[in-house]
Amino acid sequence: MGFLDPERLRIGEHGTPPDLAPLRELARRMREERDRMLGFPFNLDFDYRPLAEFLAVHGNNVGSPRTDSHYRIDTRPFEVAVLDFFTGVAGGDPAHVSGYVTTGGTESNLFAVWVARERHPDAVLYASAEAHYSLPKIGGLLRMPYVEVATADDGTMDTTALLRELVRHPGRAAVVTATIGTTGRGAVDDLPGIRRALAAAGVERSRVHCDAAFGGLLAEFGDEAIPWNLASGADSVALSGHKVIGAPMPCGVVLAPEADVAGIRSAGVAVGADDDTVTGSRDAVSPLLLWHRLHGLGREGVAELVRRCHRTAAHAQRELASIGRNPSRARGGTIVLFDAPAEEVCRRWHLACNERHAALVVMPHVTEQHVDRLCDELRKAG
Numbered sequence: 001m002g003f004l005d006p007e008r009l010r011i012g013e014h015g016t017p018p019d020l021a022p023l024r025e026l027a028r029r030m031r032e033e034r035d036r037m038l039g040f041p042f043n044l045d046f047d048y049r050p051l052a053e054f055l056a057v058h059g060n061n062v063g064s065p066r067t068d069s070h071y072r073i074d075t076r077p078f079e080v081a082v083l084d085f086f087t088g089v090a091g092g093d094p095a096h097v098s099g100y101v102t103t104g105g106t107e108s109n110l111f112a113v114w115v116a117r118e119r120h121p122d123a124v125l126y127a128s129a130e131a132h133y134s135l136p137k138i139g140g141l142l143r144m145p146y147v148e149v150a151t152a153d154d155g156t157m158d159t160t161a162l163l164r165e166l167v168r169h170p171g172r173a174a175v176v177t178a179t180i181g182t183t184g185r186g187a188v189d190d191l192p193g194i195r196r197a198l199a200a201a202g203v204e205r206s207r208v209h210c211d212a213a214f215g216g217l218l219a220e221f222g223d224e225a226i227p228w229n230l231a232s233g234a235d236s237v238a239l240s241g242h243k244v245i246g247a248p249m250p251c252g253v254v255l256a257p258e259a260d261v262a263g264i265r266s267a268g269v270a271v272g273a274d275d276d277t278v279t280g281s282r283d284a285v286s287p288l289l290l291w292h293r294l295h296g297l298g299r300e301g302v303a304e305l306v307r308r309c310h311r312t313a314a315h316a317q318r319e320l321a322s323i324g325r326n327p328s329r330a331r332g333g334t335i336v337l338f339d340a341p342a343e344e345v346c347r348r349w350h351l352a353c354n355e356r357h358a359a360l361v362v363m364p365h366v367t368e369q370h371v372d373r374l375c376d377e378l379r380k381a382g
């Protein structure tokens with residue numbers, strides 16, 4: 001890849017007229033790869049170029065989205081509109097929910113677990129063995145005892161194992177993370193089952209956080225009613241912006257109980273704004289992108305995006321079965337696991353593969369035609 005030659009990219013002592021050629025070439029290749037990107041939970045179907053003028057101004061949403069800072073070049077009203085939309089989707093009561101647009105699922109999880117830990121400082125953090133790797137990391141960052149709970153055969157948290165682990169920590173508070181759509185196979189943890197385990201173990205102080213970064217929207221708008229949100233027993237929720245909705249940079253939202261967030265809020269410290277977020281300066285562009293996309297789609301448009309993903313995933317399952325690849329799909333998910341093909345096919349189609357399985361991740365940019373082309377290749381490869 002000559003155009004990425006470090007010597008050509010090196011930044012010298014003196015400025016030179018911008019060499020756009022390697023950037024253009026990189027963009028061209030990134031767009032080209034998009035046509036075979038079937039293995040990651042990112043929607044590549046968007047075009048925010050009409051908002052390009054925001055690349056020529058420094059916006060900063062530092063501090064709380066709902067207070068003003070002295071730096072008044074911000075996009076807070078759009079961020080608040082995005083948060084209101086997601087609060088509605090997550091079945092939250094706006095009067096009791098706080099949150100902000102984050103840098104993605106990891107920051108959303110960190111914030112939710114942090115405010116829960118501040119509410120219950122002695123809490124043990126529980127998450128399944130198939131939870132995102134951010135969870136054990138967050139346990140370490142917050143110095144919380146971390147318990148990895150075994151999963152059942154379908155990849156969901158084994159709630160009997162959770163109950164066993166909870167009773168091993170008598171008198172301690174619990175922060176339990178339910179994964180709504182595991183990264184590996186799209187499994188959705190049993191939220192009511194987690195609540196039942198907490199009750200059966202006699203845990204009196206708890207928070208249940210739903211890491212719905214990947215699967216929240218898929219669960220909300222899928223054919224089956226799957227409990228996943230604030231209306232069905234979660235205290236807090238993490239949702240991604242760049243996964244189902246799509247964005248050029250990672251982003252997400254976190255929603256948590258206002259009563260807990262109030263406990264970590266510092267008045268006026270963030271350039272005059274209240275600080276109730278993890279970072280200092282905050283990206284003012286991603287709220288605009290999310291607003292632009294969501295405003296264009298509306299709730300019904302998002303639902304249709306999701307329904308299309310489920311239809312395409314069902315198509316993939318049928319087609320892969322017809323060529324003997326033993327596909328399987330978690331309830332409510334759009335990841336289709338199938339017998340791993342040759343490494344070269346995995347690489348070409350950006351599929352995550354292990355010795356047994358390849359994972360086809362159906363996001364809105366993945367069409368039935370993509371699936372058919374992949375199946376053709378698999379058929380020819382034998």
Ligand SMILES: Cc1ncc(COP(=O)(O)O)c(C=O)c1O
Pocket residue numbers: 041103104105106107132134179180181182183211212213214215240250251252
């Ligand atoms: C279930 C789940 N949680 C959290 C994350 C982390 O999100 P991010 O990479 O945006 O930090 C991911 C990302 O793949 C995920 O699938």
